[in-house]
Amino acid sequence: MKLMKYCISPSKLAWLRKEFGKDANGLIAAMDAAGTAYLDKLNAVTEPQVEDMAAADVESICKPKTQQPAQRQLAYLWLQQRVALATRTDEAELAALAAFDLHPLHIEVVQPSELYSVLARLQTERVLGFDTETRASFERGVQHPLSLIQIATADACYLFQHAILGEQFAQVKTLLEDENILKVGVGLRGDTRALKRQWDIHVASTLDLNWALAQLGADKEMGTRQLVVALLGARIDKPKKVTLSNWQQVPLSDAQIHYAAADALAALKCFNALITQLTPFYHASSATKAAPLIPLSLIVPLAQYFEDAE
Structure with a gap:
């Protein structure tokens, strides 16, 4: 710890x-x-470590002969979990980690002829990884329009590029405004503002993972790289050459495609890992009838996912 x-x-x-x-x-x-x-x-709690514990393991410590030791032990395990999630990793430790793996993810740059079938497929999902890319501007006062929307499922990532779809780009509106589909990402404020300003798309039902980790004690925005370390134990590379590249070019380079897909998939995988790691504490608090360990600010939007993960 x-x-x-x-x-x-x-x-x-x-x-x-x-x-x-x-x-x-x-x-x-x-x-x-x-x-x-x-x-x-x-x-008096040394094993098992919290990252290796299932819900039943955490709940098992909630049934000793007296209630006070149980609550203290549970609080200690919760401290371990919070520290693991909210602690930033330095560059030397980052470099030693295995790279975030996109395989065997299916990545598709959506063509106009496939747009409606892809959107119909995504409409069946409950949670989607979500991100956008915009061409960087190196001139004062010049701001380029949003270029790319990336949407990921567990096994696929779809890239919606404005330069290819043209006015059809706005057809993602129904999907992104669907309140029954949670869109998870990192630093979503800029993405949602750009979609609202440029395309009148009001993205509904979102979870910003930066915000979620802040509820657990992270002292500032973690960002994608730190979130992937904390939640997945992996390293995601974000070279500036690709970050600042021309996202309006057709076709996108392989490096751009993999970079964009990795951001959206990482968001979804981080969300799933967060639910997996917090669910035992959600149920354990209920078992002891004690005050929730997980902040209510997280319980309210995530309770249904904790229940489903049981």
């Missing part, structure tokens, strides 16, 4: 690294180990 990284501000961590140089990582690791050992002893 990375207590030091969770509890100490980034500026203080930077100061520690500056003061202790090559010894800083060892010092931080030693402090983390000491803090974890103390909490383990205090709460």
Whole structure:
């Protein structure tokens, strides 16, 4: 459990690294180990680790002879989970992780002839990964229109490019305004504003994963790279050369296609991982009849997904 990284501000961590140089990582690791050992002893909970626990495992600690130890142990496991989700990973640790894998995802740049069949297929989903891309502007006062919408399911990602679809691009309106389909993504405010301003599309039923992690204690927006580490234990690469590329060009390069698809799929996979990791605590709080561990701000929009994941 990375207590030091969770509890100490980034500026203080930077100061520690500056003061202790090559010894800083060892010092931080030693402090983390000491803090974890103390909490383990205090709460008499060492195994299993929370990331390896199913709902039944968490609930099993809620039935000891007295209620107070159960609640304390559950609170400690919840602390472990929050720290794991809300702690940022530094670049050195990131580089050592396995790359986020798109395979065997089907990726399709939607053509006009396929548009309606693709939209009909997506209309049957309950949760979709969602993202957009816009051509970067390097001139003051010049803003390019939104170029691309990416929508992912568990096994496919569809890229809707304005340069290909033209006025048909607006046909995604019905799907994105459907309140019964949750659209999950990262930093959605800019995406939804652009769709509203340019296409009169009012995206409904959204969950911004940055916001979700903030409810669990993340001190600032995590961003896609940090979310993928925290929730999937993988590294997603976002080279600036692709980020700032021309998203209006036809055809898109392979690098652009894979970059765009990865963002939407990562959002969906992160959402599913978040539900999996929080569901045991949702049910365990109910079992002890204690105050919910998960913030109500998350329980309200996500309760139905916790129930389905049981």
